[in-house]
Amino acid sequence: MNNVRKQKRANKSLPFFFKDEFRVSFIIIFISIILLISTFSFDIVPPILNRGIQPATFPKALLVLIISLTLIIYYLSINKPWDVKKKLPKNFFLTLFGFLIFIIVSKTLDFFLAISVLSIFISYNWGERRILYLILVSIIFPILVFIFFETILGLRFPPGIITNLYYY
Amino acid sequence: MLIPLFSSKLLIVLILGTLFGLVLGVLPGLGPTTGGALILPFTMTLDPLSAIVLLTSIYCAGTYGGAITAVLINTPGTPAAAATCLDGYPLAQKGEAGRALGMATVSSTVGGIFSVIILVFFAPVLAKLAYEFGQPEYFALAIFGLTMLSSIGEGSPIKNLIAGAFGILISTIGKDFMTSIDRFTYGINELSVGIGFIPVVVGLFAISEMLTQSTLLDQVFKRVALKAIKLPTKDDYKKTWKTILRSSGIGSFIGVLPAEGGTVASLIGYSEAKRFSKNPEEFGKGSIEGIAGAEAANNAATGGAMVPTLALGIPGSATTAVILTGLIIHGVRPGPDLFREQPEFLYGIFGAMLIANILFFIFGFFGAKIFARITLVPNKILWPMIFTVSVCGTYSLSQSIIDVWIMLLFGVIGFFMRRFGFSVVPVIIGLILGELVEGTLRQSLVIFDGNWLMFLTRPIALTFFILSLIALTFPLLKRKKK
Numbered sequence: 001m002n003n004v005r006k007q008k009r010a011n012k013s014l015p016f017f018f019k020d021e022f023r024v025s026f027i028i029i030f031i032s033i034i035l036l037i038s039t040f041s042f043d044i045v046p047p048i049l050n051r052g053i054q055p056a057t058f059p060k061a062l063l064v065l066i067i068s069l070t071l072i073i074y075y076l077s078i079n080k081p082w083d084v085k086k087k088l089p090k091n092f093f094l095t096l097f098g099f100l101i102f103i104i105v106s107k108t109l110d111f112f113l114a115i116s117v118l119s120i121f122i123s124y125n126w127g128e129r130r131i132l133y134l135i136l137v138s139i140i141f142p143i144l145v146f147i148f149f150e151t152i153l154g155l156r157f158p159p160g161i162i163t164n165l166y167y168y
Numbered sequence: 169m170l171i172p173l174f175s176s177k178l179l180i181v182l183i184l185g186t187l188f189g190l191v192l193g194v195l196p197g198l199g200p201t202t203g204g205a206l207i208l209p210f211t212m213t214l215d216p217l218s219a220i221v222l223l224t225s226i227y228c229a230g231t232y233g234g235a236i237t238a239v240l241i242n243t244p245g246t247p248a249a250a251a252t253c254l255d256g257y258p259l260a261q262k263g264e265a266g267r268a269l270g271m272a273t274v275s276s277t278v279g280g281i282f283s284v285i286i287l288v289f290f291a292p293v294l295a296k297l298a299y300e301f302g303q304p305e306y307f308a309l310a311i312f313g314l315t316m317l318s319s320i321g322e323g324s325p326i327k328n329l330i331a332g333a334f335g336i337l338i339s340t341i342g343k344d345f346m347t348s349i350d351r352f353t354y355g356i357n358e359l360s361v362g363i364g365f366i367p368v369v370v371g372l373f374a375i376s377e378m379l380t381q382s383t384l385l386d387q388v389f390k391r392v393a394l395k396a397i398k399l400p401t402k403d404d405y406k407k408t409w410k411t412i413l414r415s416s417g418i419g420s421f422i423g424v425l426p427a428e429g430g431t432v433a434s435l436i437g438y439s440e441a442k443r444f445s446k447n448p449e450e451f452g453k454g455s456i457e458g459i460a461g462a463e464a465a466n467n468a469a470t471g472g473a474m475v476p477t478l479a480l481g482i483p484g485s486a487t488t489a490v491i492l493t494g495l496i497i498h499g500v501r502p503g504p505d506l507f508r509e510q511p512e513f514l515y516g517i518f519g520a521m522l523i524a525n526i527l528f529f530i531f532g533f534f535g536a537k538i539f540a541r542i543t544l545v546p547n548k549i550l551w552p553m554i555f556t557v558s559v560c561g562t563y564s565l566s567q568s569i570i571d572v573w574i575m576l577l578f579g580v581i582g583f584f585m586r587r588f589g590f591s592v593v594p595v596i597i598g599l600i601l602g603e604l605v606e607g608t609l610r611q612s613l614v615i616f617d618g619n620w621l622m623f624l625t626r627p628i629a630l631t632f633f634i635l636s637l638i639a640l641t642f643p644l645l646k647r648k649k650k
Contacts, residue, residue: 053609058606063337066330070330092382128548136549138552
């Protein structure tokens with residue numbers, strides 16, 4: 001409770017660009033503007049083929065709506081600041097890092113190896129130390145899922161160093 | 169109504185769906201929406217009726233399952249069970265966990281069955297009305313569905329609207345369906361077919377929840393001991409029958425409105441139970457009426473939410489958005505034509521919901537003790553397994569690794585959306601309704617020769633626009649009143 005109060009006080013004294021409401025609004029508006037600019041590069045349909053409106057008009061209208069609504073939430077937050085959020089713990093960033101590892105391993109080595117690596121990485125970082133359980137989540141369970149998808153659903157997984165052992 | 173279900177395959181699907189729904193409901197953070205999203209890819213191996221029976225039984229049982237966790241560990245297994253915690257846990261702490269769960273089970277079953285009756289009678293009427301709808305009316309209806317999110321959905325109304333608009337924006341990615349012109353594809357071939365429902369749904373619900381759980385690892389649950397569920401006594405029934413009926417009506421009505429059905433329904437059901445109670449001072453301290461009010465309402469919302477989903481193709485809640493996705497990927501287009509062309513399919517769904525409500529009563533009554541033990545599965549084991557299922561399920565649909573990456577991306581987006589008070593449900597509803605909104609708008613403009621004012625000459629469309637305006641201004645007026 002004290003920590004939240006302390007953080008609230010600290011947040012009040014922060015310059016506006018460090019506050020969540022500014023950062024979130026800025027990111028939404030920034031991305032929306034980039035997307036809005038990109039809509040100007042969409043092909044234009046000749047009037048004879050055009051039915052109703054141009055393909056870019058609808059996304060443009062949506063992006064303008066998102067930008068306008070974001071400006072409103074930022075304006076409203078000046079009088080009523082958002083709740084102060086607790087800092088994200090280390091485990092969150094480790095989980096995100098796990099996703100990154102998953103993407104790299106699945107792209108370069110093997111899809112199932114990537115699942116195993118991510119499972120063991122997350123389970124271990126979330127506090128599991130028992131070898132049997134680590135084996136369960138990273139090897140036994142993915143193998144069961146693989147067999148289920150491969151035999152019952154007839155799915156073919158992308159080739160890789162481990163998957164190839166099964167296929168060839 | 170039940171005849172289509174008299175096949176061993178459908179009955180097995182129904183039983184498995186109910187059991188799976190109960191397990192999902194009991195596990196905090198999962199629930200029928202995330203569970204439905206996880207199971208969606210697997211339903212591709214089933215015929216459309218079996219797939220939807222599976223999803224609806226998960227929906228009914230999962231909504232009830234949340235009550236078990238709410239009563240025993242003071243944590244709602246599903247958001248819809250949040251109001252059940254208020255009296256369920258205090259009653260359990262007094263050593264009456266069995267009585268609390270007994271009342272939750274009975275009122276959930278009554279609420280659920282009541283709402284199925286509403287669904288059976290009301291959905292065809294609504295579907296008949298929808299025959300009068302042309303493109304402009306459908307456009308106005310879709311806009312009404314989206315604006316309802318702002319007034320009834322959880323969180324800030326404006327944030328809900330932004331999330332809804334974001335969902336519609338995602339639906340515009342890929343080739344424009346009228347002119348085949350690429351939009352937001354940036355030369356990536358895989359994006360020209362658009363972004364699939366499943367990577368977005370699994371990402372926003374399952375992966376974002378996994379990231380949320382990574383921030384809650386130091387949370388410790390204290391579980392109250394449960395000996396056995398007890399059926400409510402005569403005295404309990406006397407005290408609560410009016411509350412159960414009232415909440416069933418409230419839940420069914422709220423469910424019909426396109427928004428986050430169960431959660432809102434249970435909160436209103438609970439507060440109305442308190443308002444009408446002879447002993448309002450007992451609320452929050454273990455009132456049996458409080459449990460009945462909340463549970464009857466949230467389960468009644470299940471059937472209610474299926475009304476607009478089946479009759480109009482507009483989801484009534486987060487889970488029905490997933491069910492609607494299931495219908496679409498199985499090639500079933502909800503709406504009035506479905507009622508005319510495939511009545512046996514609809515009766516199958518109605519019957520499945522009815523039986524699911526009876527089954528979860530039986531399973532809940534005899535198996536609550538076992539289901540309660542599921543809450544002891546640690547997150548460090550559970551979530552890596554859910555990740556494996558999510559990844560394989562998402563990959564399986566179009567066998568594309570890009571879909572898996574999109575799922576991860578939406579998981580991260582969903583986490584930050586929830587962290588900063590943006591509900592993820594409007595994104596899904598926006599994504600589902602996106603094509604309908606844009607398609608009907610453009611076709612209407614073709615009919616009207618580009619004259620926007622012509623929308624106002626159509627009485628039904630005009631009514632929906634006025635209702636949308638009310639839905640948009642209502643939260644602002646409510647805030648001013650506060």
